[in-house]
Amino acid sequence: MSSLVKCPHCGLRPREEFTIRGEVPTPRPAAGADESVWFDHVYLRDNPRGQHREYWHHSGGCRRWLVLDRNTVTHETGDVVDASTLKSEGRA
Amino acid sequence: MTSFRIDGGTLIDRDDVREFTFNGERLRGFGGDTVASALLANGRQLVGRSFKYHRPRGILTAGAAEPNALLTIGRDGRRDPNTRATMAELFDGLEARSQNCWPNVDFDIGAMNGLLGPLLGAGFYYKTFMWPAAFWEKVYEPLIRKAAGLGRASYDPDPGSYEKCWAHCDVLVIGAGPAGLAAALTAGRAGARVIIADEGAQLGGGMLAEGGMIGNKPADAVLADMVGELHALPNVEVKKRTTVFGAYDDQVFAAVEQVQKHLSDAAINPDRAMERLWRIVAKQVILATGAEERPIVFGGNDRPGVMTAGAMRTYLNAFGVAPGKQVALFANNNQAYQTAMDLEARGIEVAAIIDPRKCPDIDYGGKARLIAGAMVRDTAGRKAIKSIAVRHDDGRDEMIAVDALAVSGGYSPIVHLACHRGARPVWSDEHVGFMPPENCDGMVPAGAVAGKAGIASCFVAGATAAVSVLNALGLNAAPAGLPDTQTADDIAQGTVAIWSVPSSKGKAFVDYQNDVTAGDINLAMREGYDHVELAKRYTTNGMATDQGKTSNVNAIGILAQNKGVSPGAIGTTTFRPFYTPVSFGALVGASKGFEFQPVRKSPLHGWAERNGAKFVETGLWYRSSWFPKDGETFWRDSVDREVMNVRENVGICDVSTLGKIEIFGADAAEFLNRVYCNAFLKLPVGKARYGIMLREDGLVYDDGTTSCLAENHYFMTTTTALAAGVLTHLEFCAQVLWPDLDVRLASATDQWAQMAIAGPRARDVLAKIIDDDISNDAFPFLAARDVSMFGGRLTGRLFRISFSGELAYEIAVPAGYGESVADAIMVAGKEFDIAPYGTEALGVMRIEKGHVTHAEINGTVTPADLGMGRMVSAKKDDFIGRVMNMREGLVDPMRPALVGIKPKSLADKFATGSHILKIGDEVSLANDQGYVTSMCYSPNLGHAIGLALVKGGPERYGEEVVIWNGLAGTSITGILCNPAFVDPENEKLHA
C-alpha cells in the first residue's frame, strides 16, 4: 500500500489522511435500468489481482473524492484524478 | 572480581564515573559505556540464562544483533524488559537484572532442563506436549511459561511521553559507518538536504572499533573530523541513537530515536519525549547498514567468554575492556585477524589462532601460534570458558586453556531494509553471504552491506554512491575529499564457509536466543521440514526477538550443506519490519490515557456540568445522560422525574451533538430530493421536514430533519452517530454521482449550540427570550427560521420539531453563546418549573412515542419496516436506493416490522435483545418471530415498554407472545401493540 498518495488538489500526502471506499463499480445505472444492472452496480466487485481502480476520499484534507489506480500485487499507484471527472466519461 | 578495564577506550570518559547495579550488586562504569561494556569491565561474563535449557550465557556481540545479553533495565514504570545490554547506554543509577533465571543467574534450577534435552529438541512443541489434552492447561502451559520466557513487562504506567514526527530529505543515509559518513559528507557538501541516521550513541559504526591509525592520523581523530564537519553543515541533519527499522512504499522509512531513554532519572526532562517515532520521506536513499559478523556453530559455542571477533575488538579499542588474559581466535577469514593483532598490541596474550582454512592467505605478523586446518569442537568451563578443544587437521585433539574466545564465521550484509518490500537477497559465493537484491527499491547499497571490507574501500563506496544519487537528483557532485587512508584497495576477506563444525562435541548452537542447535536443524531435515520456512518454524530458528541476526545464515548454510546445494538454492526467510524491537510507547506516541482519542464536548458542556449532569461517552462525545437532584440516588429516580417534568411542564436538553450540515446552491433542493427517499423539492422557505436517507441497496441509512432557511440554503441535521458518515455520503453523491449539480456542503456541527425545549410550557419559556411572534399560528409545527432574541442582541435558528412528542422547539445559537443562552432559558423557565433532561430521558420519551433511532435503523430495515413505507416517494424518478428498495425480498409483507411491546403482567420486565415467539412454540430459530430493539420503563404508563421488529408487524397488534431472553434464561408473556404509547394522535405536537 502506498505510504503517500498524490492528491490532485493537495499534492503528496500521507495515506492516513485518506479513506478508501473500495473498487469503482459499474456506473450508477439510469433510473429506469433493469434490476440486474442495479444489482451489478450495488453488489458486484471484481477484486482483481493487479490493476484496481478505487475510490479514495481525502477525508483528512480537501474532502474531495478521488479515483486512484492501484496495483494490488505491487502496491504501485498510478494516476489519481478527481472523481468528478468519471461522470463526464460515463464511468460513475 | 578483578577489573578488566585497561588503558584506552575512545568512547569512554574516565572522569565521568557512573554507578549501577546488576542483579542488585553495585558496580561502576564510565560515561560512554554500554551496560555490556561496563559488565565486562567488571569481569561479569555470565549475564543470563538461555531460553530453553537455561544454560549460562554471556555477551556475544557489541551491537544490535545481540542474542544473549538481554536484561531488564530500570524499575517501576521505567522498566524495559529484553533490553540488549550491548545497546543500552550506562547511566548513573541504572538498575539491570538478568532474565529467565531462578532463583538467580549463578544458580539456576531450570538448568536441569539440560537433562531433559532430548524432549526439548526441534518440534518439541508439537511432540512432547501432544497428550493428554487436559495436560495443556494445567501442566504443560504453566510449566513452559514459568521455565521459558523473556523479561516481564511492567504493570506500572510508563511516566515518559512519546511523540511522532515526519521528516523530509533529498538523501537519507542509513548507517554512519565509514561508507555512510563519506556518503553524507559528499551529499552535504553538494548542498542536498541530508538526514544521516545511526542506531549508535556515537556516529562511526565500524570505525569506532578501530584502535590504530587511518593514514597518518589516529582513527578517532579522523572520525571526529568527519562528524564535526557533518554537524557544521546546516543542510545535514544528524540523528544519533536512531534506528531506521522499516522500509515502506514511496521511500518512506520508519525510525525510532532514543531521546532520553539513555538518561538517568535526574537528567530526564519530563517535558521532552523519551523516544520519538520518525517517518522519513526520502527522495534518494543510501543503505550503509554494514555487515553482521557470524558466529561459528561448534560444540559449546555458547559458553560465556565466547564472543564475535569484531565485538571483542570493539570492547578493546572503544571501551578499553580486555576480554581476558589468554584469548584464542577461531576464524575462517582474514579480517578477523585484526582482533588478534589489536589484542597483542595491547599486551594481551593470544594463545592460538585456529583457522579451518588449510593455507590461509594471510601474513600474520604477531606472536600467536597459528593452527591452520583446525577447528574448535568443544569448550569447557562451568560459568565461563576455561579451555577449548581443538581438532587438528590430522584428527589429533588438543586442549588449550583460554579465558576468552573470539569467533568469526564471515560477514552477513545487513540487507533487511532492502528486503522489507519483498525483494530477495542474492547469494554470493565470493562474499560467502547474501547480498542486497539487484534492485533495492531505489536504495543504493554502499560499503560493507555491498561486500566491501576495510575503511578505505568503504569511504570510496560511500562517496561514489552519494555522487550517483546526487546526479539522479540533478545535482552536480564530486566525491568528498576523504581522509587519506594509504590503503585504497579492497581487503580480500578470503572467507571459506564452515557452517558447522562436524566434529562438534555437545550442543552446537545456531540460534542462541531460541536455543536451536545444529542437531535440531538436522532433525528437522530428517523429518521432512527442509524448506527454509518450514525449518524455521519447526525449530524456531530466527524467531526470537533478535529475528536471527546472528543465526539465520548459519541455519541456511547447514541446510544447504546437508542437501549438497548452494545456500542460494535454499534462500532466505522473509524479511519484515521491524529491524529491531520497537517499544509500544514509541508506536503509541501521544495516544494514550486521556489523549488516547480526542474528546468532543458540546458547546453546552459547561452548562451541563453546572447543572450536575452525569455524562456518558457516545463515540467521542460526552453527552449529559441525566441530571440528578439532591436525594436522588438511583439513575432512574432522575430519569423518571425528568420525563414527567417534560410531559407536565417543560424541559431543556442539549442536542448539539446532532450532525449539522449547511447545504447551499441553485440545485440544493434537487440534490436533497435525490438523497432522501421522500420528497424535498417543494419544501418552502421557513419549513423543516423529516427525511429518511436510504443506502443504494434500499435499506435505511439515517434520518433527520432538513430545513429550508432561504432560497438555495438548507440546514440538515443527522443522527449523532452518523454525522461524519452522512457528510461523506453527501460529498460522494455531489462530487461523483452528480457533479453537474450546483451544490456545496459544509459541516456545521461544532458551530452551533442547539437545545431542545420540550413540554406544554415550552412556548411560554421561549416567548420570554425570543422577540418574534412564536404563537401556534405564527410559528406552527415544522416551522423553521431565524429569530431575533434578547431584544435584537442575538439571532438564533428556531425549529419547531419534536422528538419527545411534546410541544417542542429546538433553538440553535452560535456555539460561543450556547451556555449563556441555556442559562437564560433556565432563568426564563424557572416560573414554569423547567428542568434539564438528558439522553436517558430523551430515550424514554422517544420510545413512549414510538420514534426510531439506530437501535431500530440497524442496517436491515426499510422505511416500510419502520411503518414509514408511505414516505418513500413513488413519484420521484430517481433517488438513492429507489430501485433496490423495491426488490422482492424488501417488500415481503412478512418481513419483521416495527411494533410496540409491553408485558402482559405489568410488573414484568424484559430486556433489549430478547426474542419474540408465538405462545406455545418451541424455542428455535425457525420459530423466531423477531426481537426487542429498545425498551425502557415508562413513568407515564408505570410499566416496561419496548419497540420490536416482529414478522408481520402492525397486523399483529393485540397478539400475546412470548418474550424470550436466552441469556438470562427467562421468558414472559408480552402483548404486541401500536408503538406510539403516548399521544398516538399527535395532539400535543400541534398544540
Ligand SMILES: [Zn+2]
Ligand atoms: Zn486533497
